[in-house]
Amino acid sequence: MVSLALQSVSVSLGRRTVVRDVNASFGAGELVAIVGPNGAGKSTLARAMLALVPFAGTIALDGADVARLPRAQLARQVAYLPQGQTLHWPLSVERLVELGRLPHLAPLSRIGATDRAAVEQAMAQADVLSLRDRVATELSGGERARVMLARALAVQAPALIADEPLASLDPGHQIDVMDLLQAEARGGALVITVLHDLTMAARYCDRVLLMAQGALVAQGSPEAVLTRENLRAVYGIEARIDRAGGWPSVTVMGRAAGEAAAT
Numbered sequence: 001m002v003s004l005a006l007q008s009v010s011v012s013l014g015r016r017t018v019v020r021d022v023n024a025s026f027g028a029g030e031l032v033a034i035v036g037p038n039g040a041g042k043s044t045l046a047r048a049m050l051a052l053v054p055f056a057g058t059i060a061l062d063g064a065d066v067a068r069l070p071r072a073q074l075a076r077q078v079a080y081l082p083q084g085q086t087l088h089w090p091l092s093v094e095r096l097v098e099l100g101r102l103p104h105l106a107p108l109s110r111i112g113a114t115d116r117a118a119v120e121q122a123m124a125q126a127d128v129l130s131l132r133d134r135v136a137t138e139l140s141g142g143e144r145a146r147v148m149l150a151r152a153l154a155v156q157a158p159a160l161i162a163d164e165p166l167a168s169l170d171p172g173h174q175i176d177v178m179d180l181l182q183a184e185a186r187g188g189a190l191v192i193t194v195l196h197d198l199t200m201a202a203r204y205c206d207r208v209l210l211m212a213q214g215a216l217v218a219q220g221s222p223e224a225v226l227t228r229e230n231l232r233a234v235y236g237i238e239a240r241i242d243r244a245g246g247w248p249s250v251t252v253m254g255r256a257a258g259e260a261a262a263t
């Protein structure tokens, strides 16, 4: 059962502190959204959880300090879908998804039957089987986003951190991806995702972390966190919150008078 615990986590990039004193813990089976305005520190916090940026404080994965874990071990335990990746090599989609198996392979060894099965399953989950032979650099933004998700799913890690997995996706594929992340969590994985769509966060996620100016300003159920007051204070927006579907649906009405986003 995977667990991730953050204690007093701060990250400084250059001379700026972009994540400040974050405390949070996550467990198996949870789907968690990190939301907040542009520049709030969401991606940086996600990257700290993968030890991709130096941080102060402690981040423990199953009790072990992530900064000290061997990189391959961490990559097997926490799959990562980074935000808006650029592809440089003209690999086929299938080869690209196979790269998700790298953390499982001994040096110079080739992928085996288990790896093949994981790749096929991931491509089916992300709806990219029909793209298998396409050159990844020639895909549309939404197709590429789904291929990158397939690569992360191919790791079959107990935890997944997905940074803006809905960016570039059409509404149908947005629903498919959120269904998929929820299914991963219901299957026992810990799934942490950075989202800008507050209604998707509310509809699908068990818990929402709201960040502003590097700090965690609220965390809890979508109902508790996605309130008009919090959205006004953090995003500088007037929002209408409807609860008809059994979850809060957030409609942005406009800028709040005299408010600017707390970035």
Ligand SMILES: Nc1ncnc2c1ncn2[C@@H]1O[C@H](COP(=O)(O)OP(=O)(O)OP(=O)(O)O)[C@@H](O)[C@H]1O
Binding pocket: 013, 014, 015, 016, 018, 036, 037, 038, 039, 040, 041, 042, 043, 044, 045
């Ligand atoms: N290498 C860097 N050096 C200095 N500052 C950086 C660096 N990378 C990011 N930042 C700054 O850190 C802050 C947090 O960035 P981050 O990407 O974590 O925000 P975010 O909440 O994910 O934003 P977005 O919603 O726009 O993706 C921003 O102000 C950004 O300009």
